[in-house]
Amino acid sequence: MSKDGQHIIFDMDDTLIHCNKYFDLILGEFFELMTTWFQEYGVTTEQIRTKQMEIDVAGVDKLGFASANFPQSLIDTYQFFCKLHHKTPVLHEEEELFKLGLSVYDQEVEAYPGMVETLDTLQNEGHRLYLYTGGETRIQKRKIEQMKLADFFEDRIYIRQHKNVRALEEILSTGQFNRPLTWMIGNSLRTDVVPALTAGINSIYIKQQREWHYNLVELKHEPHNVLFTVSALTEVPEIIADNAITNS
Structure with missing residues (x-):
């Protein structure tokens, strides 16, 4: 036998x-930035988390595990709340978010x-x-x-x-x-x-x-x-x- x-x-x-713990760290920084930028509108971390998750999952469904999907989800979330509260998007803030999102791929293995x-x-x-x-x-x-x-x-x-x-x-x-x-x-x-x-x-x-x-x-x-x-x-x-x- x-x-x-x-x-x-x-x-x-x-x-x-x-892997996921590094995304969580970046998301933590993202939530801090967003709650600061949208403080006067009363936007909460949970609202930001829910919208980013929705956008992120939709992007993966469409594009698969493309590296640009995660940073783009941060920008898309930012733009959603800008539109919702009639705030003009700021280019350097969007650039900061894209750089932040991409940094997840440089984390220690x-x-x-x-x-x-x-x-x-x-x-x-x-x-x-x-x-x-x-x-x-x-x-x-x-x-x-x-x-x-x-x-x-x-x-x-x-x-x-x-x-x-x-x-x-x-x-x-x-x-x-x-x-x-x-x-x-x-x-x-x-x-x-x-x-x-x-x-x-x-x-x-x-x-x-x-x-x-x-x-x-x-x-x-x-x-x-x-x-x-x-x-x-x-x-x-x-x-x-x-x-x-x-x-x-």
């Missing part, structure tokens, strides 16, 4: 490395606890590892290089601006994937879990304490595949081991 090595596809941002140990364990157990991340190639490659992720994924790295069922199907159809032996590991119900279950592969959902609103969708039907929910990356190897298929 022998256990087959499995195909394990990892998301990167907020699965292997931190930081691994989640246990990233190296988790990938080492899975690799040493004979599993084949793949990286599938959403975003622009230049930005994502910088993170991959800084974290030395090619040591684990080699050339099995897929970067897509749109991360959905179609993108995952394209990856699965071009590789030698045995779907019952394939897993998608990620923190997003929208871009990781739902596409995986739709494509007929297994999934592990890494639930974060604070999640980007875009990632949260309802699972509308009982999945026919294996789905686990965990709170830490380090839980993944045990789940993979416990659900290995044994062939004689």
Whole structure:
């Protein structure tokens, strides 16, 4: 009897490395600027947060994970409140917001606890590892290089601006994937879990304490595949081991 090595596809941002916390830091600065600029109109942080989130999610739906989407959402939010309160937009304020939004991509790359140990364990157990991340190639490659992720994924790295069922199907159809032996590991119900279950592969959902609103969708039907929910990356190897298929 022998256990087959499995195909394990990892998301990167907020699965292997931190991402959302940097957006939260930039948004904190944005809210401070906005409440100062619109103080006389009584605009609240919650009103600004709600509108920015609405604009940001709509932009990702349309353009995917384009780097300009986030800074543009800050400007669009600013312009919305200018129009609402009959305030003339100020060019240098818009330029400040765009620069602030872009600065999120210059933040330090930081691994989640246990990233190296988790990938080492899975690799040493004979599993084949793949990286599938959403975003622009230049930005994502910088993170991959800084974290030395090619040591684990080699050339099995897929970067897509749109991360959905179609993108995952394209990856699965071009590789030698045995779907019952394939897993998608990620923190997003929208871009990781739902596409995986739709494509007929297994999934592990890494639930974060604070999640980007875009990632949260309802699972509308009982999945026919294996789905686990965990709170830490380090839980993944045990789940993979416990659900290995044994062939004689």
